[in-house]
Amino acid sequence: MEEKEISQAVIGRLPRYFRYLGELKDVGVERISSQELSELMKVTASQIRQDFNNFGGFGQQGYGYNVEYLYKEIGKILGLDQTHNFVIIGAGNLGRALGNYMNFERRGFIFRGMFDQNPALVGQDVRGVKVRPMEELEQFVRENDIDIAVLTIPKTSAVEVADKLVHNGIKAIWNFAHVDLNVPEGIQVENVHLSDSLMKLSYNINRYMKENS
Amino acid sequence: MEEKEISQAVIGRLPRYFRYLGELKDVGVERISSQELSELMKVTASQIRQDFNNFGGFGQQGYGYNVEYLYKEIGKILGLDQTHNFVIIGAGNLGRALGNYMNFERRGFIFRGMFDQNPALVGQDVRGVKVRPMEELEQFVRENDIDIAVLTIPKTSAVEVADKLVHNGIKAIWNFAHVDLNVPEGIQVENVHLSDSLMKLSYNINRYMKENS
DNA sequence: TAGATTGTTAATCGATTAACAATC
DNA sequence: TAGATTGTTAATCGATTAACAATC
Numbered sequence: 001m002e003e004k005e006i007s008q009a010v011i012g013r014l015p016r017y018f019r020y021l022g023e024l025k026d027v028g029v030e031r032i033s034s035q036e037l038s039e040l041m042k043v044t045a046s047q048i049r050q051d052f053n054n055f056g057g058f059g060q061q062g063y064g065y066n067v068e069y070l071y072k073e074i075g076k077i078l079g080l081d082q083t084h085n086f087v088i089i090g091a092g093n094l095g096r097a098l099g100n101y102m103n104f105e106r107r108g109f110i111f112r113g114m115f116d117q118n119p120a121l122v123g124q125d126v127r128g129v130k131v132r133p134m135e136e137l138e139q140f141v142r143e144n145d146i147d148i149a150v151l152t153i154p155k156t157s158a159v160e161v162a163d164k165l166v167h168n169g170i171k172a173i174w175n176f177a178h179v180d181l182n183v184p185e186g187i188q189v190e191n192v193h194l195s196d197s198l199m200k201l202s203y204n205i206n207r208y209m210k211e212n213s
Numbered sequence: 214m215e216e217k218e219i220s221q222a223v224i225g226r227l228p229r230y231f232r233y234l235g236e237l238k239d240v241g242v243e244r245i246s247s248q249e250l251s252e253l254m255k256v257t258a259s260q261i262r263q264d265f266n267n268f269g270g271f272g273q274q275g276y277g278y279n280v281e282y283l284y285k286e287i288g289k290i291l292g293l294d295q296t297h298n299f300v301i302i303g304a305g306n307l308g309r310a311l312g313n314y315m316n317f318e319r320r321g322f323i324f325r326g327m328f329d330q331n332p333a334l335v336g337q338d339v340r341g342v343k344v345r346p347m348e349e350l351e352q353f354v355r356e357n358d359i360d361i362a363v364l365t366i367p368k369t370s371a372v373e374v375a376d377k378l379v380h381n382g383i384k385a386i387w388n389f390a391h392v393d394l395n396v397p398e399g400i401q402v403e404n405v406h407l408s409d410s411l412m413k414l415s416y417n418i419n420r421y422m423k424e425n426s
Numbered sequence: 427t428a429g430a431t432t433g434t435t436a437a438t439c440g441a442t443t444a445a446c447a448a449t450c
Numbered sequence: 451t452a453g454a455t456t457g458t459t460a461a462t463c464g465a466t467t468a469a470c471a472a473t474c
Contacts, residue, residue: 009465011416015409019391033431045431046467053433061432062474078412079419093313097306103408107415147418172418174411178232186421190414192407195316196228198387199291201403202320203224205360205385206292208399222441246455258455259443266457274456275450 006054013051014074016041021071033064083108085145086174089161090152091116091124091131094176098150099126109148113140117157137161141168148172155179219267226264227291229254234284246277296321298358299387302374303365304329304337304344307389311363312339322361326353330370350374354381361385368392 020041024032038045052058052065058073059065075081086104088095091114098104099111114126117134124131132140140146149165151158151173158177165173172188175181181189233254237245251258265271265278271286272278288294299317301308304327311317312324327339330347337344345353353359362378364371364386371390378386385401388394394402 006420007465008413011413012409014416015406015412016393018412019409035431044467046469047465049432049434050466057433059432060474061472062430064431077416079415080412082415082419084415084418093306093310097310098407100306101407104411107408107412109411109415148414171421172414174414186425188414188417188421190410190417192405192410193228194311194314194405195320196225196232197403197405198317198322199228199231199293199320200224201361201385201387201401202292202295202297202322203227203290204401204403205297206295207219208384208401212399220441248455257443259445260441262456262458263442270457272456273450274448275454277455 010051010054013043014078017048017051018071018074018078021067021074024067025071029067031064031066034059036064080107083110084147084172085110085112086148086150087113087115087137087141087146088126088150088152089115089134089137091118091121091126092152095150095152096126098152099129102127112144112146115140134161138164138168141165141170146170148174150174150176151181152176223264223267226256226260227287230261230264231284231287231291231293234280234287237280238284242280244277244279247272249277293320296323297360297385298323298325299361299363300326300328300350300354300359301339301363301365302328302347302350303367304331304334304339305365308363308365309339311365312342315340325357325359328353347374351377351381354378354383359383361387363387363389364394365389 020037034045034048037048052070055073055077058070086109088099088111095114095116099114105111111127111129114129114131115134115137116122116131119133121131122133141149147170149170149172151161153161155178158175158179159181162173162175162181162183166183166187170187172190173181173183175189175191176194178193178195180191183189233250247258247261250261265283268286268290271283299322301312301324308327308329312327318324324340324342327342327344328347328350329335329344332346334344335346354362360383362383362385364374366374368391371388371392372394375386375388375394375396379396379400383400385403386394386396388402388404389407391406391408393404396402
């Protein structure tokens with residue numbers, strides 16, 4: 001504890017650094033300066049150095065940054081050296097899409113269970129994981145060391161399900177339901193509101209058309 | 214043209230206002246003050262008033278805001294009174310999930326076509342739309358007044374496909390591929406990088422555990 | 427050593443919050 | 451009219467960028 005708090009603006013940029021560094025590493029680049037990285041990523045070199053220095057010095061004067069080392073360190077900061085068990089709640093199209101996405105496993109997120117209240121879906125198999133009835137959710141979360149719940153259910157049931165999850169010790173919710181969850185301090189929620197994202201796109205299309213008409 | 218530029222921070226909040234106002238409208242609330250809305254949404258009343266005033270005065274002193282009127286106006290600002298034809302490129306799980314999501318239609322986004330380079334998927338039906346081979350993409354975009362392309366393909370082909378789309382007059386790309394697209398000025402790109410979102414969640418889980426250990 | 431580039435402090439910019447006069 | 455609440459200006463806060471001394 002007592003580390004200085006890092007702003008969410010900085011956190012939000014870390015995955016992108018991680019992605020670029022991973023790609024550089026894969027093509028065999030050994031070292032990179034903040035200047036070079038800034039041109040590649042189209043951000044300022046100043047911001048890159050400030051961001052990294054929130055976590056201590058990863059570079060070396062006169063040399064730059066070692067790509068592989070920096071990549072690993074950012075991975076650690078993001079907690080990708082830890083593993084977390086997760087369940088998906090809602091076996092509709094989106095839930096199944098996320099369950100089938102293999103890359104999460106590579107980052108330490110282990111797909112353990114899937115739940116749906118629709119009896120027609122119960123028993124179906126998603127990448128080796130059987131869909132279970134909602135009634136089994138709470139016990140399953142308690143007994144299988146589940147850290148993260150992915151919510152891909154309609155907003156009407158999302159709030160109620162989130163409450164149950166919290167009571168059974170979930171640490172984090174990745175929320176795709178179109179509603180804001182109200183959880184106690186200490187439970188992490190990351191919202192992915194797809195309609196919001198599409199509306200932003202819509203605004204920007206319109207704005208551009210107006211500006212150029 | 215020559216409207217004052219609205220910051221993306223403000224734009225990013227509009228869909229959430231829109232959602233809350235829609236819900237208030239649906240339960241029959243007629244008027245609301247910035248103070249009441251601020252308690253509901255957990256933002257400051259000051260921010261709400263500043264945000265709305267970017268677009269001119271929607272309220273009335275001593276009264277507050279008319280919910281239905283405000284809802285409609287924000288909808289217009291977001292361009293939800295316009296219709297846009299879109300295609301989905303990539304008929305995998307995620308592409309099909311988005312194709313099946315009915316709500317987009319309600320907001321003026323019309324699902325017109327779906328494309329995949331896998332012959333096994335071509336001909337499949339997603340909510341009345343047949344999956345076509347990638348070879349037909351460019352002609353289809355040109356001839357069917359397609360504004361928006363949804364990219365749910367692997368990053369390896371995303372950049373190349375984006376270039377083709379741009380050449381055939383697409384206005385906007387909703388990009389789910391895990392790569393940054395480089396498009397000309399005036400083409401709108403909205404990224405949904407799901408892994409980035411999950412990494413942010415991962416960071417916050419870890420941080421909380423460290424702070425409390 | 428000289429040159430390069432970081433780490434870090436200072437300056438700037440933009441976004442959020444507070445305050446209050448205008449007005450319904 | 452008096453009370454309520456907006457619209458808007460001013461103050462604060464935080465994030466980004468610039469500058470440069472430290473140092474590899």
